[in-house]
Amino acid sequence: MSKGITSRNEDYSQWYNDLVIKADLAEYSAVRGSMVIKPYGYAIWERMQADLDARFKETGHSNAYFPLFIPKSFFSKEASHVEGFAKECAVVTHYRLTNDEDGNIVVDENAKLEEELVVRPTSETIIWNTYKGWIESYRDLPIKVNQWANVVRWEMRTRLFLRTAEFLWQEGHTAHATKEEAVEETKLILDIYADFTENILGVPVVKGLKTESEKFAGALDTYCIEALMQDGKALQAGTSHFLGQNFAKAFDVKFTTREGKQEYVWASSWGVSTRLMGALIMAHSDDAGLVLPPKLAPIQVVIVPIYRSEEEKSQVDEYVNALTESFKKKNIRFKYDDRDTHRPGFKFAEWEMKGVPLRLTVGARDLKNGTVELARRDRQTKESISQEGLTEHVENLLDTIQENIYTKARDFRDAHITEVNSYQEFKEVLENKTGFISCHWDGTEETELKIKEETKATIRCIPLDAEKEEGNCVYSGRPSTQRVLFARAY
């Protein structure tokens, strides 16, 4: 932990990579584009999982598990779906290795699969093929199922957490008797994602609708939450898709209505992934390392003892034991770092890098004075405060930090939504100020693609709360009825 990391100003991209490595979150593996999520990084992901999972269950969803492999023929049944994913699929073609004449391990050509299997990039096809057997009548609906799983998309350029060949996610797949219910579900999940991302991760988001060219392959509508990173680039943090009857038709899933008619089932699907780790890191962290919001932090308070003798150590131990008993009662997640293999300065740097919200230092002098030293990670400030009422103080401070982290990110985001009314202005803001650009667009894919080609900016979403406003497309000058958000994005 002795060396620091590249600063954001110097090289934002390198800063991100350094941080992920130095904070022990993840690393590249020997398998091209695949990462290893290290214990500390995984502990943060586990906390995301637990919170989301509870929200899904509270709203009537159950978990299940569907196969990793998808027969190629299933994959091809929904035309736009296969078009969207075919170019990035890992394909299993054989089921055995063997020794060649020289004793090398090779693929056994006698064990070729009749039909190749695609490693799931997403599970709509295998799940809708399964739902066909589960659904006969309206009594079997709705089905509200989620799975926590790994998926594979063969990305050419990868970045830890943001874009990896294999990643972890949850994917919900619901089946409904009516269009209204499926749309309602799609929006319910979008709200859950937004609330979770803002209140737990402390990352403000814009809820919106994707354009035709940006939506999920196989969806009628893709809703999304879009976040803004500190370098002014946007990041799609979660998506919820209204699939209409596309997959029900592709897999012939009909149900008998209350009136005895046969109708195709309506569907939604939705997911967030380990990409959220990237959003978390890039929204809050600084040149000293990770900054974690307390509600998410696996360790909220790290306690470091300062001592010069065994006697002093045991006095500190005694105090810390009493204090942490009181922490436990308040469900404050703490770690007493009394390793004797490392010096305090090393520990300070390590926990700062790992983003622990509060560091509490106790030494012999503190014990004499009835104080402790408390350091806030979010502001990098420290103060000596009384031991009296310390637990309550810590509890309140954790809430304050959570709020501060969110407010800071929101102020930054709000300051980086810029209304522009000309293409010249658009390009200037994109180059210099960065962030979201709110402007009129003529609604055509042609314009969208031209802007993308010329500036690398894409329409992040059509915000759900956008007001109707007459205007003219910044690119074509054609009439438009509302503003959309453009940005360069991860």
Next chain:
Amino acid sequence: MSKGITSRNEDYSQWYNDLVIKADLAEYSAVRGSMVIKPYGYAIWERMQADLDARFKETGHSNAYFPLFIPKSFFSKEASHVEGFAKECAVVTHYRLTNDEDGNIVVDENAKLEEELVVRPTSETIIWNTYKGWIESYRDLPIKVNQWANVVRWEMRTRLFLRTAEFLWQEGHTAHATKEEAVEETKLILDIYADFTENILGVPVVKGLKTESEKFAGALDTYCIEALMQDGKALQAGTSHFLGQNFAKAFDVKFTTREGKQEYVWASSWGVSTRLMGALIMAHSDDAGLVLPPKLAPIQVVIVPIYRSEEEKSQVDEYVNALTESFKKKNIRFKYDDRDTHRPGFKFAEWEMKGVPLRLTVGARDLKNGTVELARRDRQTKESISQEGLTEHVENLLDTIQENIYTKARDFRDAHITEVNSYQEFKEVLENKTGFISCHWDGTEETELKIKEETKATIRCIPLDAEKEEGNCVYSGRPSTQRVLFARAY
């Protein structure tokens, strides 16, 4: 739920399959040998996961995540390991699909991988390749990491939960500075597995050591827990491997000792899988369906209202609401099944099939009498009891049921460990009485394989608590110093 299932006596194997399907636990998918774990089955697996995960964390383990794909060359580095797994590996050879001239979706031959990737059947090789980067000195040890993951072994004959091409499991991989510490870890985990299986699943196990021919490919010693199913066949429910320095040597993982020497790292690995679902089902269930031990059951008490009018229904509702408030305080997991789409008899059969430990029925007459009807799933008995002190009664009854289920399985198992002293007796017991056969064996692989060929019985384990006893091998007559356990097994 109207139809029952095949009885155990009629066809045990069909009974098992029927039960898995009818109790909504799992089903075969369209992908050869892969299963779909349905929400109710997955809820049971989630409870297993939560309990085990807490035990791992209490004993100092952290979760992490390693890649699904393993380069073929890694896989080949530990000789016995690759020999053990090569014949059942799914292999990824391409990373793209494309359209052929006729518009069909085919594998893109231009997207062939330089080195094929094996879908992990277990992760020792990729993990030890990673640990190489994590370990420099004794300060970096021990590493105690677990992952919850899916693995693939291309089995030719599959059975739901027991043997599927893809299954879910946890795999722990630890690294230690000394042999003693690695062995201690291996045994600690064995004890955790045994305690969990006996106290939560209610399935008694024998702890033992595998013979050379049955041990894990790459291990020095494989410890196991062996359970007995109601048909007298054994089932390996979990394994914990002492890997010695095999993988450290294969991946060149050395560390600097306190004394400044370079030594290879010592290792353990250990796992339990969705196979435990099979053990659970076959240890306790009956011809009416699943029987769940209360500590594991996602629903411990199902409450079914009986009513003839809306007025009666609302009276029952009122009572049930008060009762379930009291259940919540005691953390009793309940479901109020007041669906108006199904009749009580249907509900009774459904929850019986799904193994819910207690069914509580409340009707208008009960309200008048101050009673409820309570039915026990494990004994298929019911009684009318007073509403007074009902919550405490239910709480105690759940403990009683947990104990009863375990005791019943243990008595059955104990009655099916038969000491034999001749090969004739061995074969008779195997054919007629079934179960574990405790006998002397000469310690040679030759004898072990001959017995296996002739009888299909294998050495399940050399029990850890076996007493030293002079004797003669039932097959060869050669001298032996302790008895081992043979059985036919899943």
